[in-house]
Amino acid sequence: MHYALIPLLPFAAFLVVGLAGHWIRERAHLIAVPAVLGSFVLSAVVFAEVADGARISVPLYTWATSGDLRIEFGFLIDRLTAAMLLLVTVVSSLVHVYTIGYMRGEKGYARFFAYIALFTFSMLMLVMADNFLQLFVFWEAVGLCSYLLIGHWYERKSACDAATKAFIVNRVGDFGFLLGLLLAYWSFGSLEYRHAFAQAADLTGSTINLLKPVGGTWEVPTLTLMCLLLFVGATGKSAQVPLHVWLPDAMEGPTPISALIHAATMVTAGVFMVARLSPLYNLAPGAMEAVALVGAATMLLGASIALTQFDIKRVVAWSTVSQLGYMMMACGLGAYTAGIYHLLTHGAFKALLFLGCGSVIIALHHEQDMRRMGGLKDRLPVTYWTFVVGSLALAGFPLTAGFFSKDEILVSAWSSGDLGQALAVLGILTVFLTAFYSFRLVFLMFWGPSRVDPHVAGHVHEPPAAVTVPLVILAGLSILTGYLGIPEFLTPVLAGPEGAPHEGGAASALTAAATLLGLAGIATAYYFYVKAPAVPGRLAQQWQRLYQLSLHKWYWDELYDVTIVRPTVRLAHRLWQSIDIGVIDSAVNGIARMIAWSGWWLRLLQSGQTQHYALGMAMGAVLILTAYLLF
């Protein structure tokens, strides 16, 4: 049963390290790393099994049966699953190794390994799920791990706040996801993918009257509603507008987490979900359009904000938001293959960029502001070169993996109709922004004069091999994943909607435009931050409004603060004062006080005089006799 071992190995590591962490301490990696490596080897075996197009269905066990409802756990392993398994186990293994170097000597060393092992388990279960409920359970489990790991340094208030924010924002999305799940069960009578996919076509004509409870009429196609609700969950998990606000704050967590959870795997769960449920989405064109539009909006928003941030991890985080937008847009346009392709290549180069940032951060003793960096390329050569490879891939530089996958997205988008062409233009525009901000990062971090704190500058040196080896491997993958024929591999399992050709005549022109804009972005960044460092400041002065808009992240946080957070806090305060203290507390305290008061009076009956008790007995006897005689 080597399928079950893939997730269970990290789970076993979690149990051992989590329960015995007190004794294991700095030996935690000796358990966690082999477990995850084992998962990786087994994933490779499974990959080989399904490479010929097999579709393996592994029932594990029945969890609960109630009437018609059967909740089963099982695995669905096809090419999509296998590719995701490899991504998760590869990045997870590398991050595990990296953590040995990054977290050495930290107080929560064992706890950290326990949580990333638990995360790896949950993520593997999520991608292998063969039913909606299993997807949902582990969807929540990865969210929990994200929460625990963002708040790893729980002594810091900012970390706790960021963890809470991530959790609450995700709950908003998960509520929609849960509704979508219920609707799926209600319409299909089953939570299994295969039943849902088999019956989806019968559902195309059916509608739901949303205003029925209030007597109105608003007919909505069932499938569109279901897909939209599920997509609400994806907007939370994959940080799409308007639920993207948690991801940049999640950078409060240790950097390995940002690479593993908030770049390569968990945040891509939403994209994976849309691709996995593509048979449903294909039948709901309205929902697909919404997915594409939200994806495109996220893509532009993320890129525009990444331009002006100064915290290196936040630049990379906003870039992740933007790239997730690309993937979502591709899925919404029916180009699932391109979306998942970009997901896989992005997993490699974005993990690389985060780990590179982490390497710089520890070399500079936890400095994250790029204004206090610069000139690091000679001091940190391995980090520098791998970071450049990652940035080139992110910018879509020719012959890197990012070039191929982004190209795939743009070409597929262009060939999928009017909406697709409009979005492809936006996508090309974003390529320019992406290239600009990623090389702004490179130039400000590694080039130019050193602005490093003089106290630290003397000790800057390359981190240990545990840190640099994963960087080199990921740099290799950032190139290599472009040449493995991933799109051809995935196409058979990820069919788009019918009648949507994904071979464009304008392909070469598009590629050329994207490449040129990418190069222009790099050149602009070079001009701004190496040749004429005064220009960015002057531009920021000139375009004050736009600059502030980008710097303040389009004021989303402020908007939510005014419209949601503060009213909620005020309402909670009001409820606390009036209902909690006024009603509940006084009722509880009142009862207690009444009992104490009556007890005080009643105890006077206990006089200690036996004759008083005898009198009571006699009077009782008389009363009983009287009652007996009268009635």
Next chain:
Amino acid sequence: MIPLSHYVMLSAIVFTTGLVGVLIRRNIIIILLSVELMLNATNINFVAFSYYFHNLAGQVFVFFALTVAAAEVAVGLAIIIALYRSRSSINVDDFQLLKW
């Protein structure tokens, strides 16, 4: 022949006397004697009903009651002596430790 009601009345009077004695007297020996009065009031009832219903069981029962009463007095007096030794008093007002 004396009617049954007379015996019952007598029994009630003796019983009430005993009860009032238990409730209002302070001397612990008098209280014990009053308890005996109440016991004997029931004995009168037993004998009277036994006689009127021609059933000897009641009179046999009285012998048992008398025997138990004798034992009870013996135990009761022993307790009173013990109390007197510890408190130098046979006034029940001095024995009210068991209270709130």
